[in-house]
Amino acid sequence: MKNICVVGTGYVGLVSGTGLADFGNNVVCVDINKEKIDMLLNGKIPIYEPGLKEVLDRNVQAGRLSFSTEVDKAIQAADVVFSAVGTPPGKGGEADLDAVWKVGETFAKNLNSYKIFVNKSTVPVGTGKKVYQLISEKKNNTVGFDVVSNPEFLREGSAVGDFLRPDRVVIGSSSAKAAEIMKDVYRPLYLRETPVVETNIETAELIKYASNAFLAVKITFINEIANLCDIVGGDVHIVAKAMGLDGRISPKFLHPGPGYGGSCFPKDTLALTQIFREHGISTKLVEAAVEVNENQKRLVVGKTKQLLPDLKDKTIAILGLSFKPNTDDTRESPAKTIIPILEDAGAHVQVFDPVAMEDFRRDFPKLDYRISPYHAAENAHAIVLLTEWNEFRDMNLEKLKNTMIEPNFIDTRNVYNKRIMNSHGFRYVGMGRSLID
Numbered sequence: 267m268k269n270i271c272v273v274g275t276g277y278v279g280l281v282s283g284t285g286l287a288d289f290g291n292n293v294v295c296v297d298i299n300k301e302k303i304d305m306l307l308n309g310k311i312p313i314y315e316p317g318l319k320e321v322l323d324r325n326v327q328a329g330r331l332s333f334s335t336e337v338d339k340a341i342q343a344a345d346v347v348f349s350a351v352g353t354p355p356g357k358g359g360e361a362d363l364d365a366v367w368k369v370g371e372t373f374a375k376n377l378n379s380y381k382i383f384v385n386k387s388t389v390p391v392g393t394g395k396k397v398y399q400l401i402s403e404k405k406n407n408t409v410g411f412d413v414v415s416n417p418e419f420l421r422e423g424s425a426v427g428d429f430l431r432p433d434r435v436v437i438g439s440s441s442a443k444a445a446e447i448m449k450d451v452y453r454p455l456y457l458r459e460t461p462v463v464e465t466n467i468e469t470a471e472l473i474k475y476a477s478n479a480f481l482a483v484k485i486t487f488i489n490e491i492a493n494l495c496d497i498v499g500g501d502v503h504i505v506a507k508a509m510g511l512d513g514r515i516s517p518k519f520l521h522p523g524p525g526y527g528g529s530c531f532p533k534d535t536l537a538l539t540q541i542f543r544e545h546g547i548s549t550k551l552v553e554a555a556v557e558v559n560e561n562q563k564r565l566v567v568g569k570t571k572q573l574l575p576d577l578k579d580k581t582i583a584i585l586g587l588s589f590k591p592n593t594d595d596t597r598e599s600p601a602k603t604i605i606p607i608l609e610d611a612g613a614h615v616q617v618f619d620p621v622a623m624e625d626f627r628r629d630f631p632k633l634d635y636r637i638s639p640y641h642a643a644e645n646a647h648a649i650v651l652l653t654e655w656n657e658f659r660d661m662n663l664e665k666l667k668n669t670m671i672e673p674n675f676i677d678t679r680n681v682y683n684k685r686i687m688n689s690h691g692f693r694y695v696g697m698g699r700s701l702i703d
């Protein structure tokens with residue numbers, strides 16, 4: 267078991283640090299944001315991630331997990347330093363790596379014994395090599411080090427389970443010594459025979475982008491099929507189910523919706539198209555997915571107009587602001603595109619989300635925030651359900667309808683079905699099965 271420093275206490279850093287401690291390592295999670303570290307030291311978690319607090323508390327109590335703003339000290343004491351800092355999109359869609367370079371420099375400055383720099387953040391191919399060069403240039407002694415790419419595959423909302431029971435672990439390194447140490451870091455997973463892919467740094471970096479882009483393309487594909495189903499009278503769920511029965515396709519990530527969002531797919535698809543371009547070739551497929559996904563969000567407004575042709579002075583209830591359930595993250599959520607279009611068309615928007623309203627308020631401070639789905643639907647001419655929170659799955663439909671002026675329901679996640687909604691007096695459109703009873 268190793269002494270580990272995790273730099274960055276966002277979703278990735280905090281979940282990874284907690285998981286690494288749960289594997290038996292001694293972990294210090296560091297951040298330059300004092301407010302976040304103070305919260306953690308007081309037993310509070312700065313993000314909403316189901317199950318995290320329990321595992322975190324357990325490891326803090328066992329003395330394996332601590333939090334600090336003293337980055338230098340934590341790196342000096344570590345065998346392995348994980349960089350889990352943000353890599354937001356830059357102006358041209360490329361990943362902005364300033365924070366990664368900064369961690370590289372701090373690592374170099376504190377290289378008092380052999381250490382491994384592990385990149386957990388999603389970074390373009392070639393970054394590992396550049397970090398290696400940077401550290402070599404900045405360090406002022408002859409102490410050895412290695413750089414490893416160990417991408418994360420954590421889904422927000424189920425990140426703890428994804429870390430503790432991953433489908434695979436990817437270790438990209440050109441050093442046998444570093445690969446051996448990483449095995450020790452992940453020893454419980456080796457014992458459980460989790461598949462471990464050992465490869466070079468470039469391949470590991472690419473695996474992450476290829477995985478996210480592929481999933482984004484898969485979602486986009488089923489969204490297009492859903493749109494066709496709406497025209498020809500097909501049922502997209504049955505299409506997806508039958509497709510998924512083919513083991514080569516798999517049924518996962520074939521659920522239609524208002525377009526993928528979040529901090530990963532939109533950013534990583536754009537960054538991948540940029541990486542292709544930088545190398546003088548193009549990825550028509552991923553570029554198309556980016557474009558189709560943008561249109562998918564707008565299509566939700568089209569569906570609303572199907573039921574309510576003139577939006578001027580109409581009240582629309584939006585249910586769900588996070589990009590998916592079980593997270594308070596609203597980055598690139600479809601709601602952020604759809605709400606302004608509805609408002610521009612003259613509609614008044616009333617919104618409710620069980621967890622994400624605070625996060626949404628940062629970008630949309632003046633919206634009409636409501637305290638329940640029923641409160642959001644009060645005097646509304648239509649409900650647009652954007653996120654499939656459990657709370658929206660078994661709403662009291664009579665109560666909902668009775669509070670509305672017009673019972674129109676646009677269900678972008680196919681939580682309900684047309685027959686049941688019609689029987690409760692709603693006019694209903696879903697995604698890819700609007701003509702199905």
Ligand code: UGA
Pocket residue numbers: 388418419420421422423478481485518519520521522523524525526527528529530531534589590
């Ligand atoms: C995604 C990947 O699933 C993780 O493996 C990866 O580690 C992570 O990005 C990352 O790069 O850090 P995440 O963004 O948390 O995880 O969310 P997903 O569950 O993948 O969902 C992304 C979006 O796709 C959501 O807006 C969701 O509503 C949408 N989606 C997903 C669909 O519209 N249909 C589906 O069938 C599945």
